[in-house]
Amino acid sequence: MIPKRLYAGMLASVFASGLAVAAEPGGGARLSLEERLGSVMRDASATQVAIKAGKKVTLFCANCHGEGGNSNKPEIPNLAGQNPAYLLEQVLKFTDGRRRNDFMQGMIKAMSDEEKVNAVMHFSSQTVKVHASSNPALAAHGKELFFKVCQRCHGEQGRGNEKIPRIAGQQAEYLTFSLKRYRDGTGERADPQMAANTKNLSDADIDSLVAYVSGMR
Template identity: 40%
Template sequence: MIFGLRVRHFLVVAGMSFSAMVQAESTDVMSELRAIMADDQGRQAAYEAGQERIRFCGYCHGKDGNSKRDYIPNLAAQHPQYLFDQFEKFGNGTREDYVMSKLAKTLSVDEQINIAVYFSQQKAKARPSPNPALVDAGESLFKTRCAGCHGQKAQGFQNMPRLAGQPAEYLGIALNRFKQMDPTQHSTPMIGIATVLSDEDIESLAAYLTTQ
């Protein structure tokens, strides 16, 4: 990407550290992404380019971003900043997944942006709860523990993911993964949130959020 090469050259000449260089590039990409989302024509162009590139993604996440498999997350209506951020994490090894880690390395920055824009414009579909008896408890727990970051309706915000409508199985997997993380190796605040959740708490949250 031209702007990325120019920024990288400037920073190297300026003598900035590699970590500072990466952070500055990431900031520029996020600024570009916000500009695209704020411009109707730019957003439509990115959407159409993303639509051409998501064929492989659609096999698992669904062409409309609604997952075809309960252990795989929805991407529909997810915030583009969050989606792009996950591409970066899979690409640099912060997150690991057999398929996504490889896929992220094959996509250019432009393609990552376009895919993120495309899925962000899709409509997320709520799912029936696998355990309706736990929905009320899950709603209460969500509003107490989770709404502060993910929003009162679980729709997320910028780099905070949308949880509404996610498959219950995936939500359970994700919360248990955070629960098992070593806080000396990972810095996400989700470790502290998930650590105190019981198995029933996790089941209740998943039972509620998937219906939203």
């Protein structure tokens, strides 16, 4: 990974607009990020404009999250094909400290609301590239666990819904540490539903689940 200090300087120039107060369209009341995303998603032409503008914003993100949000690093999540409301929710969690990662928190602070919405629209419009599971036997056990425990929220194809993330095809190492973090309550990332649904998983269960989920299409 590229050293954090190197990024700090680059951030100021990449997201210069984030340092100024974002101008309000029409001079109306300040829209929440959720309202902004909702209004873009309801309007087909605004959607296309945001996806295109997002491409520029996300050139920088590609250093870690890969071209079009398909990460080449197993410990960094794919953002391609992720559900937009979920992505925005994570941006909000990094902003208010409910989710902690020094780099991501610093970067999001430097982005304007418009850049955040455009980045979300861009990534969610991309197609995730799934790598076949390297251990079919492990994946078969993971499949059983998935349908027993996870399917009811993440869906039988692992694609989630508005508030629930897509996990199908997610990077293996990232899945592993995310699941352990929810289970162990490390404080970097807490969620009551995920804590409840991981608390009985052993490390071996997690390895099986990851073998299955990371290869789901």
